[in-house]
Amino acid sequence: DTAVSQTPKYLVTQMGNDKSIKCEQNLGHDTMYWYKQDSKKFLKIMFSYNNKELIINETVPNRFSPKSPDKAHLNLHINSLELGDSAVYFCASRGTTTSYEQYFGPGTRLTVT
Amino acid sequence: ELKVEQNPLFLSMQEGKNYTIYCNYSTTSDRLYWYRQDPGKSLESLFVLLSNGAVKQEGRLMASLDTKARLSTLHITAAVHDLSATYFCAVTNSNSGYALNFGKGTSLLVTP
Numbered sequence: 001d002t003a004v005s006q007t008p009k010y011l012v013t014q015m016g017n018d019k020s021i022k023c024e025q026n027l028g029h030d031t032m033y034w035y036k037q038d039s040k041k042f043l044k045i046m047f048s049y050n051n052k053e054l055i056i057n058e059t060v061p062n063r064f065s066p067k068s069p070d071k072a073h074l075n076l077h078i079n080s081l082e083l084g085d086s087a088v089y090f091c092a093s094r095g096t097t098t099s100y101e102q103y104f105g106p107g108t109r110l111t112v113t
Numbered sequence: 114e115l116k117v118e119q120n121p122l123f124l125s126m127q128e129g130k131n132y133t134i135y136c137n138y139s140t141t142s143d144r145l146y147w148y149r150q151d152p153g154k155s156l157e158s159l160f161v162l163l164s165n166g167a168v169k170q171e172g173r174l175m176a177s178l179d180t181k182a183r184l185s186t187l188h189i190t191a192a193v194h195d196l197s198a199t200y201f202c203a204v205t206n207s208n209s210g211y212a213l214n215f216g217k218g219t220s221l222l223v224t225p
Contacts, residue, residue: 033212041150041199041220045212056210057203092213099161100144100211106155 003027004105006091012030012111013081021076021108023091025095032074033102049074081112114206115140121218126192126223134187134219136202145185146213147176148201156201192223
């Protein structure tokens with residue numbers, strides 16, 4: 001069983017469209033994250049949710065809206081897509097063990113044309 | 114804001130050689146992580162270092178942590194081609210909700 005899954009794996013869309021990426025974890029973790037990896041491979045935190053509540057919202061345009069229907073799911077909705085949104089988006093989750101280790105999903109490669 | 118600097122950013126080394134990747138961070142961190150990423154793939158956790166002087170080893174990789182110097186190292190011993198990947202260090206603390214602050218990554222290429 002996949003611990004952290006994301007759909008879709010690839011997403012190609014045009015500027016101005018709205019799209020969503022879904023994330024699910026079956027690890028029983030309370031905390032989930034969205035990270036963005038740009039074309040230079042730099043990884044940056046976007047959002048963090050704990051038990052369905054937003055706890056971190058980094059300086060991300062408000063066109064990005066995370067939604068957590070339950071603690072096993074954290075979806076990312078993006079409005080009015082721009083060329084600069086092209087990146088790989090990773091979902092991650094972590095438990096409450098001492099290490100606070102995070103487990104990453106396979107990533108969603110978003111290409112905006 | 115937690116800042117993380119890795120060096121080198123690119124590393125080409127011959128099989129059988131040893132090398133060290135360095136990771137400096139700017140402020141107190143609760144934990145330090147090393148991840149590996151293969152091209153087109155996700156991030157794989159390699160090591161979690163929790164305390165000053167921590168040392169962990171797995172195969173040809175050994176990671177250490179010096180919290181006083183705010184420095185972690187990832188040492189590669191007798192490199193083999195299979196180690197070619199990008200290696201990221203990341204730090205976290207409670208102020209950031211334990212979100213990971215990543216370095217820019219070190220792209221390692223091991224050649225025959």
